[in-house]
Amino acid sequence: MTSTLTASAGLGEAILSPTHFARIVDMLHAHCGIRMRTGKEGLVRARLAKRLRLLGLSDYDSYLDLVERDPARVEFTEMVDALTTNKTSFFREEAHFEFLQDTVFPGCTGPIRLWSAGCSSGEEPYTLAMLLNESLPEASARNAKILATDISHRVLATAKAGVYSTDSLSEAPRAMVQKYWTPVASSGGTRVEAAPSLKRLIQFGRLNLMAPWPMRGPFDAILCRNVMIYFDKATQQELVARYYALLRPGGHLFVGHSESLTGLDHRFRYVQPAVYVR
Numbered sequence: 001m002t003s004t005l006t007a008s009a010g011l012g013e014a015i016l017s018p019t020h021f022a023r024i025v026d027m028l029h030a031h032c033g034i035r036m037r038t039g040k041e042g043l044v045r046a047r048l049a050k051r052l053r054l055l056g057l058s059d060y061d062s063y064l065d066l067v068e069r070d071p072a073r074v075e076f077t078e079m080v081d082a083l084t085t086n087k088t089s090f091f092r093e094e095a096h097f098e099f100l101q102d103t104v105f106p107g108c109t110g111p112i113r114l115w116s117a118g119c120s121s122g123e124e125p126y127t128l129a130m131l132l133n134e135s136l137p138e139a140s141a142r143n144a145k146i147l148a149t150d151i152s153h154r155v156l157a158t159a160k161a162g163v164y165s166t167d168s169l170s171e172a173p174r175a176m177v178q179k180y181w182t183p184v185a186s187s188g189g190t191r192v193e194a195a196p197s198l199k200r201l202i203q204f205g206r207l208n209l210m211a212p213w214p215m216r217g218p219f220d221a222i223l224c225r226n227v228m229i230y231f232d233k234a235t236q237q238e239l240v241a242r243y244y245a246l247l248r249p250g251g252h253l254f255v256g257h258s259e260s261l262t263g264l265d266h267r268f269r270y271v272q273p274a275v276y277v278r
Contacts, residue, residue: 014052016045020060024048024079027067032080032151033210033235047082051075081154088120090127091171093225096254097131099275104221104252105135111143112136113219115246117209118227119148122159122202123168128223129198130176147215149207160204162194209239218248225274226256233263240266247278 021041028034036044048063055075057063067075091097105112112132116125125148132144150156163184169177169192181192207213209227222243228236243253244267253268253276255261261268261276268276 013045013049014057014059014063016041016048016060020064023064024083027064027076028080028083029232031076031210032208033232033239034080034084034230035232035235036083044083048079051078051082077153081152084152087226088123089171090123090169092124092127093257093274094171095273096223096225096275097127099252099272100128100221101131101135105132107250108220111145113217114144114146115215115219115222116146116148117207117222117224117243119150119156119159119204120152121155122148122162122204123164124148124223124225125159125202125204126162126194126198127172129194129201130172130180132201133180133197134176144201146202147219148202148204151206151208153206156204156206162199163191166190166192210235213242213246215246217246219246219251220248221252221254222247223254225254226258228255228259237264237266240264240268244268244278249278251278252276253278 018041021036021044024044025036028036048060052058052060052063055063055066057066067079070076114125114128116128119125125146128146132146136144148159150159163186166183166189169181177192180195180198182195184191184193224239224243228239231239240253240261247253252271255274255276257274259274261270266276268278271277
């Protein structure tokens with residue numbers, strides 16, 4: 001009784017029971033590889049309460065039955081969008097971008113292929129696009145391609161639009177902001193839009209990392225940063241092996257600084273914190 005009451009935010013709001021939470025955990029893990037930990041019940045309830053209100057549902061049994069029975073998985077996608085956290089920023093973990101600019105890009109002899117796996121709202125691939133334009137002659141930059149994928153329709157819509165608040169670019173070099181970002185009219189304050197020279201380098205697409213991957217590679221670098229922390233060891237093991245297969249010999253895998261391949265069976269060689277090479 002205590003657990004059930006704790007999971008309810010207040011009078012009139014649907015109760016998220018331990019059984020409901022377990023069903024959600026199982027669905028996320030089975031279809032996305034995401035392992036929602038105990039202690040996240042309040043977050044789940046708060047975020048899914050909006051979906052219940054929008055759909056006119058009064059309880060989680062009805063909602064979860066809808067999610068499970070929908071053959072098109074429309075509401076499952078909405079549920080994933082609601083529950084996944086998409087924290088990112090331009091030039092996040094800057095040492096990685098310095099390594100790319102100083103070591104990876106100069107070592108590429110042909111067209112550069114990069115993959116931002118779990119690109120969220122797009123700050124990472126646009127950072128890569130700025131560095132490519134700065135690092136390569138224009139002709140070479142035109143042959144470079146960045147694949148940017150995420151499971152969330154919501155954040156991909158933001159990424160494709162390429163419009164951000166001016167404050168979000170505060171960590172980017174001022175010269176790059178002036179060169180590659182154009183102010184646009186907005187009722188919500190000053191905003192800027194990515195230049196065509198950035199957008200043409202990036203191909204955005206929705207991808208569930210647990211599903212088959214349509215791309216063949218090889219990639220010069222794969223950035224899967226602050227994504228694998230949501231997966232269990234078995235899923236991490238599978239992902240690392242699949243990344244290895246898609247990288248060219250000498251290609252690099254970047255993970256988040258809070259992540260590591262320690263404890264996983266892999267063939268990568270450690271280079272520096274959160275950077276590995278095939």
